[in-house]
Amino acid sequence: xxxxxxxxxxxxxxxxxxxxxxxxxxxxxxxxxxxxxxxxxxxxxxxxxxxxxxxxxxxxxxxxxxxxxxxxxxxxxxxxxxxxxxxxxxxxxxxxxxxxxxxxxxxxxxxxxxxxxxxxxxxxxxxxxxxxxxxxxxxxxxxxxxxxxxxxxxxxxxxxxxxxxxxxxxxxxxxxxxxxxxxxxxxxxxxxxxxxxxxxxxxxxxxxxxxxxxxxxxxxxxxxxxxxxxxxxxxxxxxxxxxxxxxxxxxxxxxxxxxxxxxxxxxxxxxxxxxxxxxxxxxxxxxxxxxxxxxxxxxxxxxxx
Amino acid sequence: xxxxxxxxxxxxxxxxxxxxxxxxxxxxxxxxxxxxxxxxxxxxxxxxxxxxxxxxxxxxxxxxxxxxxxxxxxxxxxxxxxxxxxxxxxxxxxxxxxxxxxxxxxxxxxxxxxxxxxxxxxxxxxxxxxxxxxxxxxxxxxxxxxxxxxxxxxxxxxxxxxxxxxxxxxxxxxxxxxxxxxxxxxxxxxxxxxxxxxxxxxxxxxxxxxxxxxxxxxxxxxxxxxxxxxxxxxxxxxxxxxxxxxxxxxxxxxxxxxxxxxxxxxxxxxxx
Numbered sequence: 001x002x003x004x005x006x007x008x009x010x011x012x013x014x015x016x017x018x019x020x021x022x023x024x025x026x027x028x029x030x031x032x033x034x035x036x037x038x039x040x041x042x043x044x045x046x047x048x049x050x051x052x053x054x055x056x057x058x059x060x061x062x063x064x065x066x067x068x069x070x071x072x073x074x075x076x077x078x079x080x081x082x083x084x085x086x087x088x089x090x091x092x093x094x095x096x097x098x099x100x101x102x103x104x105x106x107x108x109x110x111x112x113x114x115x116x117x118x119x120x121x122x123x124x125x126x127x128x129x130x131x132x133x134x135x136x137x138x139x140x141x142x143x144x145x146x147x148x149x150x151x152x153x154x155x156x157x158x159x160x161x162x163x164x165x166x167x168x169x170x171x172x173x174x175x176x177x178x179x180x181x182x183x184x185x186x187x188x189x190x191x192x193x194x195x196x197x198x199x200x201x202x203x204x205x206x207x208x209x210x211x212x213x214x215x216x217x218x219x220x221x222x223x224x225x226x227x228x229x230x231x232x233x234x235x236x237x238x239x240x241x242x243x244x245x246x247x248x249x250x251x252x253x254x255x256x257x258x259x260x261x262x263x264x265x266x267x268x269x270x271x272x273x274x275x276x277x278x279x280x281x282x283x284x285x286x287x288x289x290x291x292x293x294x295x296x297x298x299x300x301x302x303x304x305x
Numbered sequence: 306x307x308x309x310x311x312x313x314x315x316x317x318x319x320x321x322x323x324x325x326x327x328x329x330x331x332x333x334x335x336x337x338x339x340x341x342x343x344x345x346x347x348x349x350x351x352x353x354x355x356x357x358x359x360x361x362x363x364x365x366x367x368x369x370x371x372x373x374x375x376x377x378x379x380x381x382x383x384x385x386x387x388x389x390x391x392x393x394x395x396x397x398x399x400x401x402x403x404x405x406x407x408x409x410x411x412x413x414x415x416x417x418x419x420x421x422x423x424x425x426x427x428x429x430x431x432x433x434x435x436x437x438x439x440x441x442x443x444x445x446x447x448x449x450x451x452x453x454x455x456x457x458x459x460x461x462x463x464x465x466x467x468x469x470x471x472x473x474x475x476x477x478x479x480x481x482x483x484x485x486x487x488x489x490x491x492x493x494x495x496x497x498x499x500x501x502x503x504x505x506x507x508x509x510x511x512x513x514x515x516x517x518x519x520x521x522x523x524x525x526x527x528x529x530x531x532x533x534x535x536x537x538x539x540x541x542x543x544x545x546x547x548x549x550x551x552x553x554x555x556x557x558x559x560x561x562x563x564x565x566x567x568x569x570x571x572x573x574x575x576x577x
Binding site for chain 2: 016017018020021024025027028029031032034035036038039040042043046051098101102104106107108112113114115116117118119120121122123124125126127129130131133134139141144175178179180183184187232235236238239242243256257260261264265272275276278279280282283286287290
């Protein structure tokens with residue numbers, strides 16, 4: 001978190017060079033106001049209007065009332081929340097296992113670390129197309145391997161089947177982000193005080209016990225940070241879905257982001273107001289959950305120590 | 306026993322490595338094979354390697370245009386971002402004034418905003434000001450979306466520079482701008498490099514804002530170009546793979562030279 005006052009408390013409040021301060025901040029703040037703050041407020045404003053290409057009309061809470069009865073929206077919310085709740089757990093737990101493996105001084109650890117990190121450097125567009133092929137029904141490696149193992153009856157178009165499409169995409173994001181989480185956790189492990197671990201070893205503490213009672217509590221802050229970060233990322237997910245399934249089949253992979261995009265720019269209603277309402281509601285939900293999560297994790301921290 | 310355990314561990318690690326990197330190797334192989342060859346056997350090595358597919362994609366499938374567009378937008382955005390982000394971060398870290406922490410907090414909290422909250426209105430605003438479907442408009446939007454994270458990373462670094470250094474510089478008659486440009490910025494170079502690399506990668510891969518704000522073929526960035534290409538030619542796997550490699554290669558090149566710096570940049574937001 002921000003290291004706030006340490007370096008700031010330098011200029012004694014007597015002489016404030018306001019001209020300089022404004023000059024330094026102005027470019028950044030202008031862009032921020034013009035391209036972030038104003039658009040955000042305008043979206044909220046839009047959400048109470050019907051916004052057609054040439055005219056706007058005030059319709060009060062009508063959009064919100066429609067939204068409450070919009071089944072596709074709630075489907076999208078369920079999908080996104082499912083995604084945002086499962087991914088962080090998969091990513092962080094696999095990453096922890098891999099980080100522990102590398103922590104145990106394996107030859108070539110540096111190489112593994114660099115190699116595993118690669119997926120996260122690629123765009124979701126590249127990753128999405130690769131996995132479209134990997135899941136391909138006729139010649140994708142997944143189905144080819146399953147046929148070779150005699151599991152031919154279980155093969156399917158993984159992204160075309162409403163039952164498997166969402167889990168298959170969740171798997172892709174996990175594949176992509178495990179390396180990232182692993183690197184952060186490895187750094188946390190390396191910064192652990194050596195004496196504590198040695199003390200545990202002297203006490204004849206086994207690997208399992210050492211993990212649960214010594215290592216996990218020490219890297220807890222990092223773990224929770226990673227979970228929140230992954231959660232936020234999945235609440236925003238758009239690119240991967242857009243390039244692979246566009247929310248199909250039967251809204252099985254529809255996320256809130258793709259739904260906003262569709263309502264604003266694809267459906268021929270030409271009304272930006274309703275899409276703004278979806279965005280506004282989602283904005284509030286994301287903000288509220290992230291704040292709650294951060295707060296809940298802080299509380300637990302306080303209780304423990 | 307220990308040796309057995311060790312080799313088992315190595316086996317697992319190797320398996321995971323092929324799982325993490327395999328798809329890219331596969332794509333790289335396909336990028337050098339024609340679609341006919343690929344459909345004969347999807348998992349064979351390129352033999353012979355069709356290097357001519359790269360100039361073909363570059364000149365005949367417009368990947369050259371997409372690549373140059375991406376480069377223009379991303380480089381311009383990163384340069385502006387670094388300069389105005391560093392100025393703001395330096396100001397917030399060094400000068401104490403009433404609104405300092407308020408501004409910092411507002412910028413900082415923007416990091417968690419879902420992009421939908423701005424994107425619809427940004428579309429309207431850019432249309433109004435004639436910046437819709439232009440690289441200038443996209444560049445400005447890119448600067449705006451990466452600004453909070455950039456300022457956040459740089460501010461925490463600037464704040465750790467000892468104030469005595471600035472006092473000494475002032476004694477030597479440095480102006481406020483010179484203190485920023487010739488004292489703070491050079492010291493903060495490692496952090497600046499981190500944000501440059503981070504912003505480069507994130508913006509090079511950016512898709513959502515581009516797909517909303519750009520429609521013209523001549524203005525498409527690489528991710529948009531690839532999407533367009535697979536929309537047009539679903540079946541031409543070989544050529545799509547070549548296009549993917551054109552998008553991947555700059556990232557791989559940067560990664561090969563600056564792997565530690567890049568990892569540092571990508572994880573900068575995560576470690577507290």
